[in-house]
Amino acid sequence: MSTEPEPQLIQSPLSQAITREGHILKVDIYRLEEEVDWVLEVVNETGTSHVWDDRFATDQAALDAVHEALDEEGITAFLD
Template identity: 40%
Template sequence: MTADDDPEIIFSDYTQSVVIDGHHFDVEIYRTSIDPGWILSVENQFGTLTVSDNPPFFGDGLAWRAFEEILHEEGIKAFYNKKERRKLGL
């Protein structure tokens, strides 16, 4: 497979940087040109990625809603690993 054969990455309009309680997150919601399923990826300020893609979301709005539900149910700590939580006192 050459670079010309690579599928295009399509980013949702929901893709954005957010600050929640002083914590910065880059939220990306995207799919490829060959797969209709949307993927939710959240990167924290340490560069740690949390990816939710199994199963993929049927719509980008559903992926954003999943991000909001994770925040509501687990809080921001859901997007940090144990070492980062200890460092932040979460």
């Protein structure tokens, strides 16, 4: 049995809620403490999670990707 501590999850200060067309999306940007790349997850109002396959070198790049997706695909891309 391993006694090594579980890696800590680092939450980006750029994580936020975005409101578009009356819908609220929860944007979570995080990484494990021993990793350098950031994970991007968007959760809609019904709890459906959309996690990007790509990882991001910076948390700002992850946030930019959300805005780009919203601008290109619209809010409906994240709704059920």
